[in-house]
Amino acid sequence: MRRGHNLLAVGDYNQAVILDLIRRATAGLSRVEIAVETGLSAQTVSNVARRLLDAGLVREAGKLRAGPGKPRTLLQLEASSRYAVGVHLDPTVVTFAVLDLAGAVVADHRIPTPSAADPDTVISVMAEEIRALLERESVSTDHVLGVGIAAPGPLDSTQGILLDPPLLEGWKHVSLREALADATGFPVVLEKDVTAAAVAELWVDSGTDRDNFAFLYYGTGLGIGLVVNHDVLRGASDNAGDMGHLMVQADGPLCSCGRRGCVGDLVVPHRLVQRAVAGGVLGPDLSVDSPIDGPVDHIDFDATDRRFSEFAAAAARGDRAALRITDDAAAHLARALVSVVNLLDIDHVVCGGPFWSRIAPVMQERIERLVAEDPALIPSHPVVLESSSIGEDVAAVGAGCLVLDQTLSPRPSALLIAG
CATH class of the missing domain: 1.10.10.10 (Winged helix-like DNA-binding domain superfamily/Winged helix DNA-binding domain)
Structure with a gap:
């Protein structure tokens, strides 16, 4: 205390x-x-x-x-006395959440990411959606503490700039924080999406099982939020959590980074969809049917979103070819998680993100079992794998919680008295 x-x-x-x-x-x-x-x-x-x-x-x-x-x-x-807005920018979908002072979600909304290669258009749409959502909920702008935005890294949190997110073409060196503040009139805080998701889990569940955990973020990309001793790990430049280039298959496909077998390239939704098409689980779709080891440029994320739902449904029905794909993906994720568990000695992994709930029924139990059985696992304690109770809004909720945290939480820096 x-x-x-x-x-x-x-x-x-x-x-x-x-x-x-x-x-x-x-x-x-x-x-x-x-x-x-x-x-x-x-x-x-x-x-x-x-x-x-x-x-x-x-x-x-x-x-x-x-x-x-x-x-x-x-x-x-008095929970209804003040509010915070959280926004999550994903290449596929933009999620909005309005939180009250207690951190409870009072309203949420999702839209497909519009013209993702045009930041100005996306930011303008974000501002309009925030205004409309507050108006629908009869929330006075005078009672809004600010807006938090969770976005893919890498980013410069000091300057509020997205540096060059690999799946957001055209977003190199975009001053997102300043632009959204100008468009909305609210103070804005910018955070990496996987870190925001971990923050949300800490706010919603502050029990001892949230003292040391990893948040496995499964969205258009793959990332991991890290919490040790109940503190979120952000790293030297606030870009911790980029696990996509952990190598889990020495003879795997060539990744965009130049190495082979990177976990992100093996398990992200558009790769699973490509394998499902190649394996006959799904019929061909030219918008996403590119070579399995090809570049990710110009992926049709809307089509990937739709086709991933079809793939997940096939796996849930017991389609053998679909289950082979999910089994391989679970094995790759388990191998990467063992490295994280060994490095940080965590005992919980919370999974979430826009695509997770669709695939969790066929992958969650298998990942947990593979982690426990991996001979490379060092800690002797059990590692519990669970799905986030917050749901698909987790990064947006975390972004809103960051506003509440910055505004309301006690900070020792307040004790410093300027001379």
Whole structure:
């Protein structure tokens, strides 16, 4: 538990400590309980509570009887007092989520990614969709804290720039954060999509099984969000989690990076669709039927999305050729995950992303079993594999949670007093 400070200069930090404590206690907390938990004086807690009440961020919600004496008034979060918007940019789909102050999703929406090679068009559509979604939910713009956007890496989080996402043609050095802020009028925070997904899991489930875990992101591309000791790992440039070039098959197909057998190139949806077409599981479709080891340029992502659903349905029906493809993909993913587990000593893997739910019924159990049986696995503890309870919106939800986190969570940097 974070402790507060009885220093005049750190009022904002104390306010964040108390608000965060109230947010996590869904039943509410009394001022006395807050003082005990934070180490703050009763007067400081009373002053901060008054400010939070005046701002409408918390409310008084009933009385607590704790022995003899006057009942204590409970303080609860006023979840509908503020909102955050999360956006996830994927080459196939753009997902939007509106979160209340507690991090609950009050509205979501998805659209196919429009004219992905034209960033200006996509950003303009994003801004209009955000405006329309807030209007439909009768959310005042005055109550919106900001917009979080989750996007494929690599990115420059300091400058808010997408550097050169491999599956987003035309998005090299795009100032996404500034452009979306200008288009919406809201503050914007930019985060890598796999990191945002891990953040969402931490906000939704803060139990001990979220202390050390990996989030396997299965979207148009493949990535992994990493959490160690309940902290998200971002890396030196905030680009941690690019697992697509872990080699899992020495004699595998040639990847765009110049090496063979990279896990991302073996298991991403458009590759599985190509193999399904080549193996006769699906009929030919010129928009996606390119050589298995060919480049990914000019892939028709809309067609891949549709055909992947057909492929997953065939596997679920027990089509033998489809199951051979999913079995191979599960083996490749399990081998890559063993490397991650060995490196970080994690005990949970959470799977999600726009394409995961369609293939999970035939792959999840197999991946978990293959990880457990792999002779290269070092840790002796079980490794649990599960699907995210958040669903396909996970990266957008995580982007919205980042806004809440930056706005509301206590940060030790607030204790630094400028000279």
